[in-house]
Amino acid sequence: MNAPTIQIGETTIHALELPKLLNRYQIMPQVWRGVVIDQAIADIPCTESECALAIQEFERRYHIASVEAKEAWLQNHGMSLEEMEELAIRNWKIYQFKKENFSHKVDSYFFKVKANYDRAVYSLIRLKDSGLAFEIYFRLQGSEQSFAELAREFSEGLEAYTDGVIGPVTLAQTHPHLARILTASKPGQLWAPNQIEGYFVIVRLEQFLPARLDDIMQRKLLDELFDMWVNEQVRSTYKSN
Known part of the structure; x- marks a missing residue:
């Protein structure tokens, strides 16, 4: 039988060639991921009314x-109506699985990763010349010129076009050294030049915006916990095959 x-x-692609092609195009991990998820949600019930709501939410x-x-x-x-509705119900079941298995972990996980989601607005000037950097720092200390004026005139990064102001950005998006400075700062605190990535950086914290465990954050952390679990299941599956 052919x-x-x-x-x-x-x-023309023969079915026996598919595994090799999936690996070549790096699609196989996504296939494994899908299989793991389908197995996890297989026993989650969905009543007729719940399925209807799932489809409405999807639309x-x-x-x-x-x-x-x-x-x-x-x-x-490239889907039929039936396939779209199946996808909507699958998404609903995945969310139910997340809530049932990871909701109780969200609080402790939030405190573990909170620093990554804390945000800050800060002013920054960076220069290659250390002497000029300290001169500008002393001008700021003496209120001879505003931060915005000096940033526009001297800063060698894109912040020169925003009056030196950056943010709000999460601390996870900033350089680790800069993140430590911002975490230890009070609003309005000016720091002497620090050497970061080949630049002498003058920074002043404008506003600190701590992360809050609101509904949006809870949903995000549920997704992270679920993704970590799925990735671990996929790794375990690869090792055993």
């Missing part, structure tokens, strides 16, 4: 508000 084939353009999320919009979405994604 193995089934798939025709893509002028290329709201993707702005499918009319028959025409639905037809366009299906065509763009």
Whole structure:
């Protein structure tokens, strides 16, 4: 019996070639991920009303508000209506799995990663010349010129175009040395030049915005905990195969 084939353009692919191709195109990890998730949610029930709500939420999320919009979405994604509804219900089941298995871990995980989500607004001037950096620092200390004026005139980074102001950005997005400075700062505190990545950096904290465990953050952390779990399951599957 001949193995089934798939025709893509002028290329014929035999089914037995698929694993090799999936590995070549680095798709196999996504396949394993999908299998792991499907196994995890297989026993999660979805009543008729829950399935209907799942589909409504899916359509709201993707702005499918009319028959025409639905037809366009299906065509763009190469799906049938049944496949779209199955995807919506799958997404709902995944969220239920996340809540059931990881909600109790969110609080402790938040305090573990909170520093990564704390945000800051700060003013910054960076220069290659240490002598000039200290001269500018002393001008700021003596209130001879404003931070904005000096940043526009002397800073050698993109902050020269924003009056030296950066943010709000998460501390995880900043250089670790700079993040430590900002964490130890009070609003308005000016720091003498620090050498970071080949520049002499003058920084002043303008505003510190601590992360809060609100609904958006809870959802984000649930996603992170779930992703870590799935990745571990995929790694374990690879090792055993």
